[in-house]
Amino acid sequence: MKKQSLAFTLSMMAGAALAQQGPVQFSARGIVALSDADMAASAFVDGNLYKDKGVRDALTTIQFPLDRNSDKMGSVVVSNSMTLLDKPLAVSNNGRVAFVLEGRGQVSDSVATLKNGINDLPASNAMYIVDISNAAKPTVKFRFPTGGSLTALAITPQSNALIVASADAGKELKIIEIDNTGKPTRVLTAEAPTKSGQITDLTFHPSGQYVAYSIAGSQEVGLMKYAIDNASKKPYLIAHGAPIKVGAMPGTGKFTADGKFFVVTDSKKAANAQGTGAGEVFVVQFSTEEKPGEHKIVSQAATGESPEALAISPDGSTVIIANSNQSYLPFNSGKAGKSSLSVYSLGQDGKMTLANEYPFDGIMPQAVEFDKTGDAIAVAVSEYLDYGTRTGGIEFWRVTKGDKPALTKQSGRVSVTRGVHSLKVIQ
Template sequence: MKKVSFLAAWLMLAGITTGTAFAQAPIQFNARALVAISDADLSASALVDGNRYTTPGTRDQLTYISFPLNRNGQSIGTSNTLSNSMALTDKVLAIAPNGRLGFVVEGRGQLSDSLATIKGITDFPATNYMFAVDLSSPQKPLVKYRLPVGAGGALTAVALAPNGTSLVIASTESGKELKLIDLDASSKPKYVLTSASPVPGVAITDVTFHPGGQFVAYTTAAGEVGIMKYVVDEKTKKPYVAAHGKPVKVGTQPGSGKFTADGKHYVVADSKENKVFVVEFGTDETPVDAKIASQVATSEAPEAVAISPDGSVVAVISSMQSGQPFTNAAAGKSELALFALSGGQLTAGGKAQIDGVMPQAVEFDKTGDNLAIAIPEYLDYGMRNGGIEFYKVTKGAQPSLTKQPGRISLTRGVHAIRVVN
C-alpha cells in the first residue's frame, strides 16, 4: 500500500501544492439550512417483527443543520426535548418562512427503553400535542411550548400558511378533524378553532397550504384528495374552512402531497397503489371538482414526493421492503426516482438505489439542482444512526441523478426534513 508521507500531508495542509486546486466539498446543497426530526424509539422493522432494538438513553431529536457545512460540528444544533413519530408522514414538521420558528406534531408518544417488544404501532399512545420550537439560535434549538390541540384522537399533520402566522392541523378527532390556529406577535396561539372533515366522519391525514394562501389541500383516510377554501370572517377576523368542490380518489393510502410553486398542480404518491398522481384543483371562486391530470407507476411503497422550485422535476422516494427485519434479503434497499413534469404530465427519468431503511422524506434545494433524502437507519449493527444523503440533479426531458459522496449522520429515525432558504 502506498503511504502518504508526513511531509506531503503538511505541505497540503499549508496550501503548498503543485498547482492542483482543492476539491469541491462533498456535500452541495443550496440553502441556508435543513431542519430534521428523528424518532429514536421505533425501528422500522418493529412494525413487522415487534422488536424495537432501542438504545438506552437515545431520545427523539430535532436537528438544525446550517450550510455551508463544516467538520467540527459547529454547523449542527440539536434539541432532545420534543417527541415525534415516524409512523406518520413527513408533514409532522413545518418551518416558518424566516426559519426562526418550527412546529412539530407529536402524533404518537414515547415508550420506556425497558419495553423491548411491541404488538403494533397502537402500543405507542396517540397524542394531540404540538411543539413550537425557537430556531433563532441554530446551535441551540429551544422548545417554546407544548400545546394540546384537541381533546381526543391523534394529530397527523401540520401546515403553515405562506404568511407564517396561520396553522392548519389535521387529526383523527371525530367531528373536529381540522384545527385552525393563528399566532400572535410572540408566536403563541391566539386560539384553537376546530372544523369537521370536508368528508363527514373521515379522518384527515395530510394538509397543505396552496402557495397563494387562500386554499388548503387535504387527504383523507379513505384515500381521497381535495381542497378547501381558507377564509377569514370579516366580522370576527377568525378563519374557517369550507370544502371547494368534490375530492378525487387517488388510491388507498396516499402519503403527503405538495404543490408546484405556481399552484397549478398537486403531486401525491400512494404507497399501496405504487403510483404517483398529479391532481388539478379549482382555485377560482366557483368550486370545481378535483381531477387527476396524470399518474405513473413507481417502485413499491412510495413514501413522499418533492417538486423542484421551477416545477419541472418531481422526486419520489420509495421504501420498497427496506423496513423488513435485517435477515430479509430486501432489507435496507430502497429507491429514489425522478420524473419530468410538464403540463401536468409525468415522464420517468433516472433512478438510484438507496442503501437505507424506509426513507420517508425528500426535499429539493432552492435552485432545484440538489436533493436531500432522510434515511431513518441503515443495516448497521452496534452504533445505529440515521442520516441525510444528497444527490445532484440534472434537469431535462429525462432528469437524472448523481449521488454526492458525503452524508450527515443523525440520531436514528430521521423521517422529516424541511429546507430553510
C-alpha cells in the first residue's frame, strides 16, 4: 500500500506540473486585445457584415499565466474598427491604462450590408481611455474627442503623452499630454510633416525623441522629432529629414529595441476580390543625427500576400510577418481561411533573410507580438471558417532562436470576440 501511495503521490505531482505548464506558454503579465464585432473580414470584398445580434465591439484583458478560471480574463464594450492598421491601441508602460481610437463607429444590428463599403460605417473623432488595472473587470473611464478621421495612435515610452493622427487640416497631429491615470491634461496640435497624404501609421523611437510615420497613399515613410520647448515647456513635433519612398502601400512599422532599424510592411494593394499579390517588407535606417542626413532603405524581402502585421524579437534578431493572404474572401472561396506566418532573421547590417514560412487556418491575422523573452509570439486571428457561434482567437507559437529561426504552434488558444485585430503585450 505504501508503494501504491507513493506512486499515486508522484503521479499527482507530475499532473500538477503538467497543469502549471499548460498548453500556452507566454512570458508576460498580460495581453490587451481589440475586437471589431461589426465586420466580417469578408465584408472588405462583398460588404456583408454577418453580424451576430447583441455582440458588440470589445476590449479584452488577459492575465498570465493562463488557467481555466474566468477571473483571468475580462472585457468591456469599446467601439473600434479593423479598418485601421494595428495602431489604434496603446497601453501605458505600467500596464494600467489602455487608449483606443474608435476610427469608425458601430452600426445597429439591423444593418446587414455595406452598400458603399467602409464609408457606410459612421466616422468617429473619439478616443476611449480604459482602466485595465483589474484584468477581470476593465472599465471605460473617458470618451475623449480628438479630431476627425483618426488613423493612428502612439504613446511615448514614458507614457506621459500620446500622438494621434487625424485628417484635421493644419492640425493633423494631436499631442495629448496625460497624467498617471491616463486622463488628458492638455491637447496641442501640429501640422503633418508633409502634405502628400494622411498619416496611416505612427511609431515612437525607443529613445522617445523621434516618431516614425507612414503615408500609404503617397508610398512614404518619414521621421519627426519629438521634443519639449525649453521656454514654454510644451512638447512639439517637427519634421526630421525628408520622407522616402517605400514600396507601393507601406503599412505597419516597428523599431528594433535599439532603435537602429525601422521595419515596415508593404501590402501593395488593399484587400480585394482578386487578391493583392505578394507583399514586401523593408528595413529602413533613419538618420537621427541633430542635423538629419538622408534616410535610406538598407534591405527588403518578399512576404506572403497581404502582410498585415509584424513583430520584432526583443534582441532584434528575428522578424515575424503575419500574412492574411486571401483568407478574408467569402467562405465559398477555396482560399478563404488560409493565412501564414513568415519568419526572417535580421542581421546587424539590417539584412533580412527568409528562414521559414508557416501556413495556418484562420482569417485575416492583423496583429502579432513577441513575449518579453522572445521565446513565444501571440497572433490575433479575426475569425475562423466556423458556422454558428463565431469567435476570434489569440493563438500562440513557440520560437526557436538561431540563424534560421523557426516556429512551433502551441496547442492552446484564447477565444475572444470576433474581429480581433490589435494586440498589446503587458510585460
